[in-house]
């Protein structure tokens with residue numbers, strides 16, 4: 001292989017991984033010297049045992065600034081001194097947005113495979129327009145992965161969220177900023193997720209998915225956004241399509257649009273990576289068309305251009 005040059009910055013976050021690790025959040029708060037955390041969590045996690053000054057359960061997808069304002073008011077009203085966020089990428093996004101305003105330390109407990117907890121990427125929506133920024137200061141300082149919390153994730157969300165993680169890894173593999181570190185993480189993710197998705201019955205396969213999600217998030221953190229993520233972002237923003245579902249529909253097509261996909265195929269243990277990925281998604285009942293996500297037929301030149309070349313051969 002041809003020698004390449006690269007730069008690498010490792011994330012300084014503290015990662016705690018295991019089953020039942022939610023119980024360690026009070027210890028982690030003590031490490032931070034926090035006594036009044038604001039808990040960001042939906043009703044599902046309301047009785048999580050985290051001693052919080054207040055709870056805000058209103059996180060929604062794509063981090064609308066109005067929701068951040070509401071959470072910020074609760075944070076200030078209760079004199080909170082840190083943030084504990086339990087939930088998927090939407091809750092993590094709100095935590096990061098709050099951190100951007102308050103500089104409060106964050107403990108994020110992810111319950112999906114979005115990977116946002118280990119990226120400095122902050123996506124926000126104002127007046128229906130989503131913008132994305134990279135802000136090192138919003139990177140959560142502590143991430144507590146508790147595999148037990150992911151066991152309630154419905155199969156449909158498990159599939160789309162895991163494919164979202166796979167997209168981070170595949171994009172890192174093809175990125176101009178790829179390095180031996182991102183390659184190693186990406187290949188692990190690509191080798192693990194399709195296999196683990198076929199057997200969700202054990203805590204071990206859930207643990208494999210969650211570990212892969214962590215590494216995939218690190219992949220996303222380490223490279224700039226590529227064509228697949230940009231396309232998902234454009235379509236998701238313009239047509240309000242759900243995030244991980246959009247990734248799931250487009251990933252086999254984005255992959256097929258790459259010249260050679262041999263590396264991905266080898267990591268997956270198949271010969272035709274885009275075809276195998278498409279088959280896996282449809283066998284697991286995942287979405288395979290944008291129409292089923294509520295997108296109308298492409299109506300403008302931008303979409304025609306974006307769409308051409310994205311269909312598998």
Ligand code: NAD
Pocket residue numbers: 042060061062063087088089090091093111112113114115116117119120121122123149150151152153154157161164220243244
């Ligand atoms: P989400 O957080 O909206 O969760 C999806 C659904 O699953 C919600 O209804 C949620 O309540 C439910 N859920 C979550 N965990 C559950 C569990 N364990 N059991 C049962 N139900 C559960 O979706 P997501 O795909 O995790 O996150 C999407 C958001 O994250 C988008 O806004 C996206 O832009 C953002 N994101 C950001 C980054 C980044 O680096 N900044 C990376 C990936 C995703």
